[in-house]
Amino acid sequence: VSAFAKGQAVRIADRLTVGHTRVPSYVRGAQGAIERVLREFLIPEDDAFGRPDGRRLTLYRVRLAARDLWPQYRGATSDEVQLEIYEHWLEPIEEVSP
Amino acid sequence: MNEHHDHGAHAPIVSRETPGEWEILEIAVRELAIAKGLITADDHRRLLEGMDAANPALGAKVVAHAWVDEAYRARLVADGSVAFELGVDNYDRTNLIVLENTPRVHNLVVCTLCSCYPRPILGLPPDWYKSPAYRSRAVRWPRAVLAEFGTVVPDDVSVLVHDSPARGTASPDQGGSRRPPYFGGPVGFRLAARRPERVAALVVQNANAYEDGVTEVLRSVVLRAWTERSPETLAGLRPLLELPSTKRQYLEGVADPSLVSPDAWQHAQWGMERPGNKDIQLALHANYGSNVERYEQWHDYFRRHQPPTLVVWGKGDFVFSEGGAHAYARDLKTIETHVLEGAGHFALETHAPEIARHIREFLRRQRT
Numbered sequence: 001v002s003a004f005a006k007g008q009a010v011r012i013a014d015r016l017t018v019g020h021t022r023v024p025s026y027v028r029g030a031q032g033a034i035e036r037v038l039r040e041f042l043i044p045e046d047d048a049f050g051r052p053d054g055r056r057l058t059l060y061r062v063r064l065a066a067r068d069l070w071p072q073y074r075g076a077t078s079d080e081v082q083l084e085i086y087e088h089w090l091e092p093i094e095e096v097s098p
Numbered sequence: 099m100n101e102h103h104d105h106g107a108h109a110p111i112v113s114r115e116t117p118g119e120w121e122i123l124e125i126a127v128r129e130l131a132i133a134k135g136l137i138t139a140d141d142h143r144r145l146l147e148g149m150d151a152a153n154p155a156l157g158a159k160v161v162a163h164a165w166v167d168e169a170y171r172a173r174l175v176a177d178g179s180v181a182f183e184l185g186v187d188n189y190d191r192t193n194l195i196v197l198e199n200t201p202r203v204h205n206l207v208v209c210t211l212c213s214c215y216p217r218p219i220l221g222l223p224p225d226w227y228k229s230p231a232y233r234s235r236a237v238r239w240p241r242a243v244l245a246e247f248g249t250v251v252p253d254d255v256s257v258l259v260h261d262s263p264a265r266g267t268a269s270p271d272q273g274g275s276r277r278p279p280y281f282g283g284p285v286g287f288r289l290a291a292r293r294p295e296r297v298a299a300l301v302v303q304n305a306n307a308y309e310d311g312v313t314e315v316l317r318s319v320v321l322r323a324w325t326e327r328s329p330e331t332l333a334g335l336r337p338l339l340e341l342p343s344t345k346r347q348y349l350e351g352v353a354d355p356s357l358v359s360p361d362a363w364q365h366a367q368w369g370m371e372r373p374g375n376k377d378i379q380l381a382l383h384a385n386y387g388s389n390v391e392r393y394e395q396w397h398d399y400f401r402r403h404q405p406p407t408l409v410v411w412g413k414g415d416f417v418f419s420e421g422g423a424h425a426y427a428r429d430l431k432t433i434e435t436h437v438l439e440g441a442g443h444f445a446l447e448t449h450a451p452e453i454a455r456h457i458r459e460f461l462r463r464q465r466t
Contacts, residue, residue: 024210024261026237038193061195066240066259075241076253083261 002058002087008034009093010062012085020048023089027081031093032064035082044086057087148189153221155374156186160196160219162374165381166332171198181219188218197260204251206244207260208236214262237261281382283307284389291392291399299464300407301457302426304415304443307396311422324387335383339376341367348447351414353440357448400429407433408460410453412441434460 004010014029022044040056066079131137160181164171174180178194194216197205213228226232235243240259244251251257283305290297323331337343345363349355407430411423420437427433436456441449
């Protein structure tokens, strides 16, 4: 069962890493929403070092507004960057009640 | 052809290039992997052959098929693995996601972390795709990067950049919109109507923009496939892609066929026969009606912007009739029209010097 659903608001974790990961640094800490839920894959940090223990995690496509990502961005407000992020790098964003 | 090619002895061919650092690393890792029995030399050879066999025509075939088959398109966009139904070998088990450009959305694909690429359907990535410059700029300045490739995306169209650092490899459909432009004339009119300020004058040779020029053969076969799309009307387009039809475009209406080099239609047909190309051509023919639907838009552009126009027209053209040549004068004030006797659809084949003279004189008059 995947932890996040399509459309859900998420934050990409802002972590320092040593070694291989599939999360580019320019999106760490960024907020966006789940564009679609892909299937499960081996955990890349384990897979890369030849020690997969068979554990799998859901991969998601996350959409980020280009304006949020790049404060100086000059393009349409609807421009986006979309990329694939594994579940353990995603955090839910708490809804703040008014 | 090379009956007299000499297969006799010659000096052995020796490469004097020193292998680079990466090459040495590759050889070392490969030989180690084979020695340890992780892969066999045969596995390695098969993989290389698969990589070499893939090329962008496979992807083009998939896209072209989606243009003409709505049900296939819907399945393909929902599930990229549908792309591998058309005899495309998914040799590295790529998880494909197909992205569709629409009038509202333009997609750009990049892999910022490395160079993930849908190799089974596009072959090896071009070097620029792997360059740090493309990988870093594509996510930050996508519109500028696209403009450098000649694609200016209007502000009311969203640019979606797809960074594919993980498992789902997206397919960069750099081919533009779903409704593709056709050959020179309609492409030119579409561009001109969109950016009138960039056009100083029009030189038109057997490029049709009026109902007057639509012949019965165009209407009953090509346009029917657009207005009454069915397996039957699409099948009717197939003969247009074969040698007799190609030859006819060059020769019909030509008074002196000896002026047309046989290389012309042979070469055109050779291009047509390249793997996957007929599907692309079929899609272009099937969508030709989208040009006819734009005629009024183009007339509006003519009337509003009044580009000075030269029309030269092979009278014997069986695709676009002479009426199409004269019709331009209804909307354009600065216009000269030359109908060439004894010339066909590809009027330049037989009347190049004459047409060149018309162009030179027309342009000279526009300058003064």
